[in-house]
Amino acid sequence: MNHKLELRNVxxxxxxxxxxxxxxxxxxxxxxxxxxxxxxxxxxxxxxTLLRLIAGLEHPSSGEIVLDGKEVKGPSPDRGMVFQDFSxxxxxTVLKNVEFGLENLGVKDRREIAERYxxxxxxxxxxxxxxxxxxxxxxxxxxxxxxxxxxxxILLMDEPFGSVDAQTRNVLQEELLEIWxxxxxxxxxxxxxxxxxxxxxxxxxxxxxxxxxxxxxxxxNIARPRKRTSVEANEIREMLLIRLGLESQRIR
Amino acid sequence: MKTLARTKEKGLWLAPLLTALILxxxxxxxxxxxxxxxxxxxxxxxxxxxxxxxxxxxxLVSLLHFGIGLTLAFSVALPLAIGxxxxxxxxxxxxxxxxxxxxxxxxxxxxxxxxxxxxxHYAAGFIIFLxxxxxxxxxxxxxxxxxxxxLVETGKVLGCIGDKNxxxxxxxxxxxxxxxxxxxxxxxxxxxCVVAAEMFGVSxxxxxxxxxxxxxxxxxxxxxxxxxxxxxxVALCLxxxxxxxxxxxxxxxKKGMVK
Numbered sequence: 401m402n403h404k405l406e407l408r409n410v411x412x413x414x415x416x417x418x419x420x421x422x423x424x425x426x427x428x429x430x431x432x433x434x435x436x437x438x439x440x441x442x443x444x445x446x447x448x449t450l451l452r453l454i455a456g457l458e459h460p461s462s463g464e465i466v467l468d469g470k471e472v473k474g475p476s477p478d479r480g481m482v483f484q485d486f487s488x489x490x491x492x493t494v495l496k497n498v499e500f501g502l503e504n505l506g507v508k509d510r511r512e513i514a515e516r517y518x519x520x521x522x523x524x525x526x527x528x529x530x531x532x533x534x535x536x537x538x539x540x541x542x543x544x545x546x547x548x549x550x551x552x553x554i555l556l557m558d559e560p561f562g563s564v565d566a567q568t569r570n571v572l573q574e575e576l577l578e579i580w581x582x583x584x585x586x587x588x589x590x591x592x593x594x595x596x597x598x599x600x601x602x603x604x605x606x607x608x609x610x611x612x613x614x615x616x617x618x619x620x621n622i623a624r625p626r627k628r629t630s631v632e633a634n635e636i637r638e639m640l641l642i643r644l645g646l647e648s649q650r651i652r
Numbered sequence: 653m654k655t656l657a658r659t660k661e662k663g664l665w666l667a668p669l670l671t672a673l674i675l676x677x678x679x680x681x682x683x684x685x686x687x688x689x690x691x692x693x694x695x696x697x698x699x700x701x702x703x704x705x706x707x708x709x710x711x712l713v714s715l716l717h718f719g720i721g722l723t724l725a726f727s728v729a730l731p732l733a734i735g736x737x738x739x740x741x742x743x744x745x746x747x748x749x750x751x752x753x754x755x756x757x758x759x760x761x762x763x764x765x766x767x768x769x770x771x772x773h774y775a776a777g778f779i780i781f782l783x784x785x786x787x788x789x790x791x792x793x794x795x796x797x798x799x800x801x802x803l804v805e806t807g808k809v810l811g812c813i814g815d816k817n818x819x820x821x822x823x824x825x826x827x828x829x830x831x832x833x834x835x836x837x838x839x840x841x842x843x844x845c846v847v848a849a850e851m852f853g854v855s856x857x858x859x860x861x862x863x864x865x866x867x868x869x870x871x872x873x874x875x876x877x878x879x880x881x882x883x884x885x886v887a888l889c890l891x892x893x894x895x896x897x898x899x900x901x902x903x904x905x906k907k908g909m910v911k
Contacts, residue, residue: 457805475808487806491825491905501810504817530905550810 403466404586405431405454405554410463412449422611423449427463429605429614431554436580436587438597440640441607442648447590450612451558454588455481468553477501480547482560487543488531494518494542495527501550510549517545520579537568544579554586561596570628573599577624594640598633599626606643609650616643691874699878706862710879711886713857714846717773721780721849722842726835728781729788733834736789737796737827738819750789758782758845762852771854779849784842788834795830799823829903836894843887859883 412424423446431437441447452458454465456475465472467479488497495514502510518527521541531539540560547555561569573596580587591597597604598620606616618640622632673693680692687695700707735742736750758779769775799822807822850860859879867875 455805455809457808475805475813477809477811479809481806481809483802483806485802486800487802489803489806489822489825491828500807500812500821504811504813504821532905546810 402432403430404433404435404468405429405588406466407450407454408464408466410450410453410460410465412446412453412458413461424453424460425611425613427612427614429617431586431588433586434584436577436589436600436602438589438591438601438604439607440591440594440597440604440644441612442609442644442650443592445607445609445647446612447607448558450607451481451556451588451590454554455479455556477505477550478553480550480552480555482540482543482547482555482557484559484562485536485539488539488546490531493528493530494523494534497531497542498546498549501546505550513549514545517549518542520548520582521545522575535568536564537572540564540572541575544576548579548583548585552585554588557587557589559591560589562592569596576600594637594644595628598622598636598640599628604636604640606640606647609647615647688871688873691877695874696878696881699872699874703875703878706857707882710857710859710862711882713855713861714850714859714886717776717849717854717858718780718843718846720773720777721782721845722784722839724777724781725784725788725838725842729785729834729838730792730831733789733792733827733831734796734819734823737793737798738815738823743793743797750786754786756782759848762848765849766852771852773854775852776846776849776854776858780842780845783845784838786838787841788831788838791834791837792827792831795827795834796823798830799826829899829906832898832902836891836899839890839894840887843883843890846883859886 407427407429410424410427411422413420413422415421427450439447439450449458453460454467454472456472456479472479489500492500495511495518498514498518499510502513507513515524515527518524521544523538523541523545526534526538531542534542543560561572564572576587577600579585589597589600601620604618604620605614606618607613608615618636620636622630622636626633676690677693680687680690684690732746736746737743761779761782765775765778769778796819803822803826804818807818812818812821846858847860847864850858851864853861853865855861859882863876863879863883867873867879
């Protein structure tokens with residue numbers, strides 16, 4: 401078995417006032433090493449929940465999640481997570497934010513490691529800035545550097561560019577691909593944008609409306625570097641949009 | 653031009669203050685005409701001179717009472733605030749007790765203070781403690797309670813596991829500005845309790861004791877007002893010192909949000 405991450409029959413139900421709500425139904429998913437997998441789906445379909453389960457922030461109601469042959473039990477530094485927004489510690493400088501995880505692990509040369517990753521995300525010179533001094537895009541770069549500094553086995557990204565403007569978003573996507581190429585990480589990227597998924601992913605998993613299931617896994621066989629406006633990209637986008645459109649209608 | 657505007661802005665407090673003092677002087681001199689009801693400002697200034705030998709000692713004794721009360725309040729309120737803010741069950745268990753005790757005025761505790769601590773500095777400290785404790789507690793536990801979920805989860809994902817570590821490295825730094833605000837408010841309320849804390853005679857010195865037990869009984873209203881002003885000025889100094897040494901230095905990272 402040559403899988404980095406395996407999800408087997410994962411089900412997640414939440415208890416609410418109106419009884420049990422099924423968020424995820426029977427998720428089966430295999431992620432290959434070094435793969436860049438994007439997950440898209442209509443809003444509320446449970447894509448964030450899926451990522452949180454893998455991060456260990458929630459526990460599956462049944463089924464199992466296996467990373468590198470070990471079952472996921474709780475959060476751990478072997479899974480890096482980048483949240484959508486506001487995840488930097490506001491009282492820490494850029495450098496101290498990136499060092500945070502290394503401090504917890506008691507890494508001695510955390511300073512050098514942190515500086516290396518800050519440089520990797522193009523923020524050299526901003527080490528001593530506080531988060532309030534940074535733009536939205538810069539903050540997300542810090543969050544990425546902070547996750548990578550732990551040298552995780554897999555990088556989980558939950559709509560990381562969801563709240564930056566369109567231009568910055570394109571730049572960040574290119575930078576992320578560059579970092580991915582250099583660090584050879586496995587990336588699981590949740591997004592609501594079909595464009596983003598088709599531009600970034602080796603594969604795109606499409607989820608159904610709630611309860612979330614994976615209804616389709618599409619390989620994106622477009623050579624990199626990709627062109628956002630190429631004919632092939634448009635065709636795949638079209639297919640995905642139709643698939644998603646049907647799902648979104650189901651919610652209404 | 654800019655520096656001139658700056659100076660003007662900085663001196664903004666001066667005109668209202670002078671106006672108030674002049675109005676006071678005129679009202680006392682030409683309208684009330686009775687120093688037993690409203691002493692003149694000029695008489696009050698003269699009282700400072702008359703009382704110059706006692707003032708320092710009285711301030712120091714009051715600061716001693718204040719110090720006892722505030723230190724105690726802070727050391728009890730902070731751990732309790734961490735518990736109440738971080739653990740829902742602690743909050744549910746303790747909140748009713750806190751909310752029953754909180755509205756009881758520190759003045760009402762004076763008999764208890766006398767029975768428990770007799771006429772010692774600690775009795776005065778206890779009254780000030782009661783005044784300072786609740787503002788510190790409430791503001792602090794609010795800080796610990798409102799730590800954003802995403803920061804806690806980020807901490808967990810980055811290997812900060814367990815309540816002890818999460819409190820130390822995530823919740824505490826986040827809540828520190830709230831703790832400081834609470835402490836500042838607590839200092840203010842605690843200082844307001846100084847007169848109440850001293851009027852039952854725990855010591856022969858202290859601003860409150862002299863104001864209430866000496867000057868008032870002797871109907872020396874100019875002395876009373878002089879000590880009222882001292883109470884105000886000392887509090888002003890305490891507040892400025894606190895802001896200078898704690899808030900401005902510690903919370904550079906807050907700048908983007910508040911200023």
